[in-house]
Amino acid sequence: MDFHERLAEQLARALETPNPAVGRLEPVGGEESDLSSLLYLAGVVTQEMRRPVPCDLSFKQQLRASLLRGFGGPNLCSPST
Amino acid sequence: MLQLLGDQGYGKAAAVLTDEAALVEAARTSAEAFGELYDRYFDRIYRYAYRKTNSREEAEDITSLTFQRALEGLGRYEWRSLPFGAWLYRIASNAIIDRHRRWAPTVPVDDLDEGGDLPLTKVQPDELIERVEAHQELVAALRQLSTDQREVLILRFSENLRFKEIGVIMGRSEGAVKKLLYRALLALRGHLESLGGGNGIDGFSRALSRATSSCS
Numbered sequence: 001m002d003f004h005e006r007l008a009e010q011l012a013r014a015l016e017t018p019n020p021a022v023g024r025l026e027p028v029g030g031e032e033s034d035l036s037s038l039l040y041l042a043g044v045v046t047q048e049m050r051r052p053v054p055c056d057l058s059f060k061q062q063l064r065a066s067l068l069r070g071f072g073g074p075n076l077c078s079p080s081t
Numbered sequence: 082m083l084q085l086l087g088d089q090g091y092g093k094a095a096a097v098l099t100d101e102a103a104l105v106e107a108a109r110t111s112a113e114a115f116g117e118l119y120d121r122y123f124d125r126i127y128r129y130a131y132r133k134t135n136s137r138e139e140a141e142d143i144t145s146l147t148f149q150r151a152l153e154g155l156g157r158y159e160w161r162s163l164p165f166g167a168w169l170y171r172i173a174s175n176a177i178i179d180r181h182r183r184w185a186p187t188v189p190v191d192d193l194d195e196g197g198d199l200p201l202t203k204v205q206p207d208e209l210i211e212r213v214e215a216h217q218e219l220v221a222a223l224r225q226l227s228t229d230q231r232e233v234l235i236l237r238f239s240e241n242l243r244f245k246e247i248g249v250i251m252g253r254s255e256g257a258v259k260k261l262l263y264r265a266l267l268a269l270r271g272h273l274e275s276l277g278g279g280n281g282i283d284g285f286s287r288a289l290s291r292a293t294s295s296c297s
Contacts, residue, residue, distance in 0.1 A: 071152065
């Protein structure tokens with residue numbers, strides 16, 4: 001296992017360990033802190049990607065109704081475009 | 082049998098999996114059961130589609146297509162070859178690929194939202210500017226990643242799936258997914274450093290972190 005493979009494995013292990021501090025760690029310079037820097041970045045990306053996405057509740061309900069209407073027969077649901 | 086559990090752990094797995102397997106079986110003939118599956122997975126599939134397309138309209142179309150195809154294909158679906166959640170993600174992923182292959186000349190894949198849905202309340206103007214700038218840097222850096230690199234970041238950090246689950250969806254081994262994620266973060270960090278005008282990841286991270294803590 002080379003350097004990068006070891007780091008990839010360590011990173012994966014750290015990410016699958018519940019740690020609410022990830023993302024709040026201050027990044028530090030230097031090669032030896034590569035994992036810490038990537039973990040920090042992972043936390044930042046997580047914060048960004050977990051922001052709520054805009055969703056129209058009526059779309060959710062209408063799609064559900066449309067799908068269930070089409071259940072067992074011709075499907076009436078189609079994308080808007 | 083495996084349901085996508087994300088980080089909720091496998092402790093409750095047996096009951097959850099049995100329940101979902103039975104639900105999928107029932108959904109072949111019962112609209113009510115299919116509705117239950119829809120309720121379980123709508124938010125995840127919509128969010129995944131939104132993260133991939135950064136467009137509400139496209140996310141709605143992709144979500145609609147995904148469940149429509151799931152309904153049409155449920156009779157042929159086999160749990161043994163693919164967990165139900167992974168099957169839905171795959172349908173959504175294929176729908177996005179098909180759509181952008183067809184629409185590429187007019188609708189760019191990376192027609193990314195530039196932060197229009199950021200929470201705006203209780204944020205001072207200078208903090209908001211800082212946050213939007215940091216967000217835009219991240220969006221720009223994400224744009225430069227390969228499709229697979231972005232996919233693994235979305236499945237891991239947005240969808241909170243485990244490496245094994247991501248491997249099932251992407252058709253890769255767990256080890257390959259770990260390497261892909263590592264390479265994706267390395268590449269992302271490199272892009273952020275080049276975008277940061279010398280401030281690098283540290284400057285970007287501090288800006289985003291300060292502004293994010295102000296927003297929350």
